[in-house]
Amino acid sequence: MAAARTGSEDASSTVSRELPSTQRGLRTRRALIDAARTVFERFGYLDSRLIDITVEAQCSAGTFYTYFASKEEIFAAVMELAREDMMHPGMPHTPKGADPAEVIAASNRAYLEAYRRNAKLMGLLEQVASIDPEFRVLRLERADAFVRRNARSIEKLQKAGLADANLDPLLTSRALSGMISRLAFGYFVSRGGEDGAAGVTFDGLLDTVNRLWINTLQFSLRRN
Amino acid sequence: MAAARTGSEDASSTVSRELPSTQRGLRTRRALIDAARTVFERFGYLDSRLIDITVEAQCSAGTFYTYFASKEEIFAAVMELAREDMMHPGMPHTPKGADPAEVIAASNRAYLEAYRRNAKLMGLLEQVASIDPEFRVLRLERADAFVRRNARSIEKLQKAGLADANLDPLLTSRALSGMISRLAFGYFVSRGGEDGAAGVTFDGLLDTVNRLWINTLQFSLRRN
Amino acid sequence: MAAARTGSEDASSTVSRELPSTQRGLRTRRALIDAARTVFERFGYLDSRLIDITVEAQCSAGTFYTYFASKEEIFAAVMELAREDMMHPGMPHTPKGADPAEVIAASNRAYLEAYRRNAKLMGLLEQVASIDPEFRVLRLERADAFVRRNARSIEKLQKAGLADANLDPLLTSRALSGMISRLAFGYFVSRGGEDGAAGVTFDGLLDTVNRLWINTLQFSLRRN
Amino acid sequence: MAAARTGSEDASSTVSRELPSTQRGLRTRRALIDAARTVFERFGYLDSRLIDITVEAQCSAGTFYTYFASKEEIFAAVMELAREDMMHPGMPHTPKGADPAEVIAASNRAYLEAYRRNAKLMGLLEQVASIDPEFRVLRLERADAFVRRNARSIEKLQKAGLADANLDPLLTSRALSGMISRLAFGYFVSRGGEDGAAGVTFDGLLDTVNRLWINTLQFSLRRN
């Protein structure tokens, strides 16, 4: 007699629902996200219980579900808030005709600094991506965006005769971008992230990275 | 990254206990390890229950504890069995005085082939490392061994005047080794691992890697 | 049947409170009842949440409590609205001295038609009665009213020498009334209720019911 | 990397899994079923919590899941155990050529006695059927089996010239079977079930039922 109630309709799960309409609701939602970030960074994703988050946000267990359907969903919200900061650096506003080595140096510095600022979150994303396929995709997409942007820069340098034209721009970008993110992960996440960890300072790290890009792209003939 | 929450009790839990004395015991232990590898590869580490493993090994739940104290311990045993295969490649037995470019090409090929063979396990290790600090250490150690071996090769090339002497061997190795493991992870684990995934063949991947090493080390003056 | 576990607090909870005084209040109350009927018919009583009802009625969760104290109370209100339609048929306005077979036929037709019109609600009442003792009573009372009315008819027929005088009027009415409601439930609720379900049309059903009443009451001597 | 773990495969949920292999397991399973019957009869289906059952069975909460996947599944097991007793009566072993009125009387008595013995369970089934479609089907099947058996008896009587040949055997059986089950439900479940409830004794009830069958089938010409 009664149409069975099917669970969960559909709704691509990670996508956030509409925001609460009242001021108070907005505040609570924000408190939950902030609390989640704190808790995730403290315990890691897996060991964080929803209750830890609601306690930190000073609301009841049930309130969580007013805003999020699951731990994944609030994690997605946390990452969303952090995305802005991570994505803006790249090849930043450098004057046209600037020395390409300087362009690369500036870009790498911006990347590493952003990574350092969000190191914990990057570690978290790594963990979650290794667990949840949906975030594996998210991480891949972000990485690809970064790779493509760098690939475009490489192509420009090649066309200007400033980089080895034999290199495939996309693959090279993938390799170099992977390298820098790997190094960054190693220094800021795996190791403490303190300056001097593993005997390397931030500037030392940056120098090496720069040299590797330059060597790889082979425009060392004119500059060192 | 995450303040430990689970009491890891006594240390060195990863260290394997002494092997069983009887023939039958040996067989059961081995069946459990094989089953564990199968199950881990099928469900991933987190979603594998001990019961899945014992069912796959065709023994009872209780028997597991005759040989292993926990899921971590059997995972360590699985990785131990697979280590040999992964660690032997590096700079393999090449004749003295060989063309350095060929040495590097052979080494890279060996690495990528080993990675491809053990792709699922590498993905697994990545997952577990992101969860369990003890395996984070394990992974770091293995990676460092690889990095150090490559660093020694780089140093040799520099001393022979075949590579840019300005490069710090260790950091450069770290970068190049990270780059190749990152690419390998990307192709063999994240993406399907099928030849042609993301429009790249195994050989295309290898070529690019080789070229990057060579460019980076700057002995292009003599060779291409 | 079941020792009550839920505290029913104060009695007479089914009794409706006084109606709202304003026009707007009246409209909201009515919207809630209509919404409740819709939702109950869609999901069944148990699976309907108060929130489903308020959403359907386009008002907020809190508003519900302005008019009803609980799910039971609004269900009672829904049933109350439907009662009229269900109770009026019985032995309808037939001219005095009419053929008793025709009287019975008209009564049965009226009953079955009303049942068909309100089939979903009858199924609902069945469900709720099996859950909530208070509605068990309600259903019993309604059934009894129907039984008593039919019993009076039987008695009249007996006194007029038109029905087997050996039959106990009340018990017989209970049996015949039970039979017809059972059949109606079976056809209109359990099975689809579409004409032709289980190979029986509405008129076929009516014929059989009529014949059974007539046979049972044994005034077949005059009529067949 | 990890194949997602899909919940619940399929397995038509009500069907019981294979029985436990050990003696102890068999005992525990049985204890759970007995406890479930007790608890269900005490609180009703809805208000029984799994924990009530395990407490009654003197085992832990987890043990329940060794044997049953849900409340529905154990309820099915309870009903299964009770089915035997309910299904065997019908038109019992009466000598060939016996007075048809006596055959019917014996059958009705057997039915009512079985109903009285299992009254609580029948009420329970009614409740669960009104809630869970799967049990709605179960109840329908059982009722249909009863209806068909009675239909065959009616047909035989018609062929022997002992019953009104104008009646459709199946519909008539449905009506008469429905009537008796309704009455039985009314007396043994809705009302207390104590002899004398609603001013009717068990034998009075039986007499009326018999008379109605006989009247309906119209073989009153020979016997009264």
Added chain:
DNA sequence: CATGAATGAGAGTTCATTCAT
């Protein structure tokens, strides 16, 4: 009168681990 966010008790369920046989 209406709103909708907040509450929080309570149920179901999982699974690593133990232990009597």
Added chain:
DNA sequence: AATGAATGAACTCTCATTCAT
């Protein structure tokens, strides 16, 4: 050495009801 039943802590999620705005 093997068995597999028993354990029970821990966690998620629901939803009727309240109440400040």
